[in-house]
Amino acid sequence: MALSPPSGSRTRVAVLVLASVTLLAMGLRDVPVVRDARSAAARVVDPVEGVVGTVTDPVRDAWHGVTDYDEVRRENDRLRERLAGVDSARIARSDAERQLAELSASLELPFAGDSPQVTARVVSGPRSNFSHAIEIDKGTDDGIAVGMPVVTGGGLVGRVDQATADSARVEVLSDPEFRVGVRLATTGALGTARGQGDDEPLVVDSSISPSTKVPRGTGVVTSGVDRSAFPPGVPVGTVAATRKGPGGLALELDVQPLADVDQLSYVTVLQWRAG
């Protein structure tokens, strides 16, 4: 079969490529019109996605039937959840002990558990490669707003990135653009954790001296420092490895997240807002 000859409209091509670059520049600046357009698209697409999803469910199930061992997976989920709960409790305990030792009992710290909570079901995972966002079935009608922290029993999952009336998108902590202020549960040393993609640990840029020993398994919680996007004390993960950071002036930590963001069915949105 022959190819229809190209029309050679170089101007048209140039205009479209330039328009693409302009859109990218707008996207990087996160201009309101882009946010509004994406919210409008979510309002249209989310209900349709739900309907089409019920039609495509059998195909998806068949695929997973071939590629997954269901029983092993369920068992894994149960064990993972139990383990995450144990780790989370241990970190929360050590963090509380450190606070008790360092601060007087009269010092009142905000605590994540005091925040009103909304439990939501995860309705879809990442929509494309390099995407690390999940969709949940609760939105602004349920009191959810952009920026609210999202957790499970295991620990921090991410933050609400976009919200419509009845759904929301959550940027999960494996996203390379995700940043959260953290501190070591044992010493209180501060740092900033960032995502590195699927199945990779978080990297924490810390202010800890390279000569300091940070044992593997040390708990890491959200710092909750002034104007932080997250409440303090939410378990994030455990230290998996340490090394000298760029320049060799401070330690860089690999932190294994407690929450398994690939296996989420339900999450809890903390109705907490940065002060």
Add this chain to the structure above:
Amino acid sequence: MGRRRWVPARAALVVAAAILLQITLVSDLRIAGAVGDVALVVVVAAGITGGPDRGVAYGFAVGLAFDLVVDSPFGLTVLTYALVGYGTGLASAALQRTGGWLPVAVAGVAGVVHTALFTGLGNLVGVDYPFAEVPSVALAVGVVGAVLVLPAVHVLWWVHGAPEPDRLELMLR
């Protein structure tokens, strides 16, 4: 004349169907930890059937629609799809044919090129997309592209009309 009037509607239907298929089904079917890209297949098929002009136009339109529903920086998919659509069209025009296994090879290569382009440009504009994920993503996108491109070419012919065999090809038969 009657056919041309329906081209925009058919094109919009194909783009919407590809996006919906991607986000409701394909995004959940993982190959080596990555997923295929049906929207890109439509762009590649447009380049193969209509040359660089149609390739870049579809790349722009499909990328714009896709960017509205994903969380990557807005405009990044528009730019990469437009460039891949243009490149696919140029390659197909240079090779002067769309039959046989050529579209399959073009789609496979386009998938790999798009993955590299998306990751590279993403990092260039400040998003730390991990390069370690490129091989598995390129594999998934390339394989799915190669498998789906022939049906996609027929869909594009349904939208725009199949080209008549040219004189040279008739002489060669």
